[in-house]
Amino acid sequence: MNLPAQELEQAASRSSARPAHGPGERQEEPRMPAATAAKIVVQGLDAWFGASTVIKKVSIDVPEKSVMAVIGPSGCGKSTFLRCLNRMHELTPGAGASGRLLLDGEDLYGRDVDPVRLRRRVGMVFQRPNPFPTMSIFDNVAAGLRLNGVAGDHAEVVERCLRQAALWDEVKDRLREAATGLSGGQQQRLCIARALAVEPEVLLMDEPASALDPIATAKVEDLIHELKERYTIVIVTHNMQQAARVSDRTAFMYLGELVEFDETDRIFTAPANRRTQDYITGRFG
Ligand SMILES: Nc1ncnc2c1ncn2[C@@H]1O[C@H](COP(=O)(O)OP(=O)(O)O)[C@@H](O)[C@H]1O
Ligand SMILES: [Mg+2]
Numbered sequence: 001m002n003l004p005a006q007e008l009e010q011a012a013s014r015s016s017a018r019p020a021h022g023p024g025e026r027q028e029e030p031r032m033p034a035a036t037a038a039k040i041v042v043q044g045l046d047a048w049f050g051a052s053t054v055i056k057k058v059s060i061d062v063p064e065k066s067v068m069a070v071i072g073p074s075g076c077g078k079s080t081f082l083r084c085l086n087r088m089h090e091l092t093p094g095a096g097a098s099g100r101l102l103l104d105g106e107d108l109y110g111r112d113v114d115p116v117r118l119r120r121r122v123g124m125v126f127q128r129p130n131p132f133p134t135m136s137i138f139d140n141v142a143a144g145l146r147l148n149g150v151a152g153d154h155a156e157v158v159e160r161c162l163r164q165a166a167l168w169d170e171v172k173d174r175l176r177e178a179a180t181g182l183s184g185g186q187q188q189r190l191c192i193a194r195a196l197a198v199e200p201e202v203l204l205m206d207e208p209a210s211a212l213d214p215i216a217t218a219k220v221e222d223l224i225h226e227l228k229e230r231y232t233i234v235i236v237t238h239n240m241q242q243a244a245r246v247s248d249r250t251a252f253m254y255l256g257e258l259v260e261f262d263e264t265d266r267i268f269t270a271p272a273n274r275r276t277q278d279y280i281t282g283r284f285g
Helices: 005-017 079-087 115-121 138-145 153-165 186-197 212-228 240-246 264-269 272-278
Strands: 038-047 052-063 067-071 095-105 121-126 202-206 230-236 249-254 257-263
Touching: 005 115, 005 257, 038 079, 052 079, 052 095, 052 230, 052 249, 067 115, 067 240, 079 095, 079 202, 079 230, 079 264, 121 186, 138 153, 138 186, 138 249, 153 186, 153 202, 212 230, 212 240, 240 264, 249 272, 257 264, 257 272, 264 272
Parallel strands: 052 257, 067 230, 067 249, 121 202, 202 230
Antiparallel strands: 038 052, 038 095, 249 257
């Protein structure tokens, strides 16, 4: 988006001066959880592809070392929202965003922010495990370090990250074998290890378990619990039980808007908005 500072200021003042929705729609305003020290702050985010705006005035904050789940029907903008958080969205030709995105209080779209460095701080794991197919297990984990020009043999980092990703015991005797020989669930944990190797602060996970069987899914969910001790995690899932199991807070999006954002327990037991209620009880989506 590369907004000039002046426009950013305007966007920020717009988002604070104006409710997210027009007057007369008060009950439709998303309920927000109690404020806490935030790792990520999003204010009045719009995102578009060409003429089509797919994220509309979304405001959210994510406390450090917590898990936020983003739920909502297919096409409602979950992936786009995630991709705004590490500036991948702007890599799509014709795509852009406006509003305010802060990481530790620093404007992600500030002029002096290098998007490549930012993506090291804000790592991403995708729906389909995507290990580098020609590389060994070891080299997959070391790849990010090498790309960033970090010298050394990386053995320590590779072991640490494979342990953190709960994969070490399964692969320690075959580190030089091709990553493609692993099962889908192992490949996904390998991709998580690869993301951890560059020491990110935030992990974005876009339906990280939707291509996995139930046992592999449970492993990834356990892993999320452990990673939360060190990282701030934003996970997109359309598995409602998964959102309820892994997250502290849940955001429900619909047609590009944030309908409701609250503590996960409340979203799943006493949602404030009827559309949230309908969605979590399977009445649409
Ligand atoms: N590369 C793209 N070009 C144009 N439109 C896109 C592109 N990617 C996604 N969209 C549109 O943006 C909207 C939100 O998509 P997405 O963020 O992928 O939703 P979700 O992850 O919730 O399924 C959808 O209407 C989708 O069709
Ligand atoms: Mg998606």
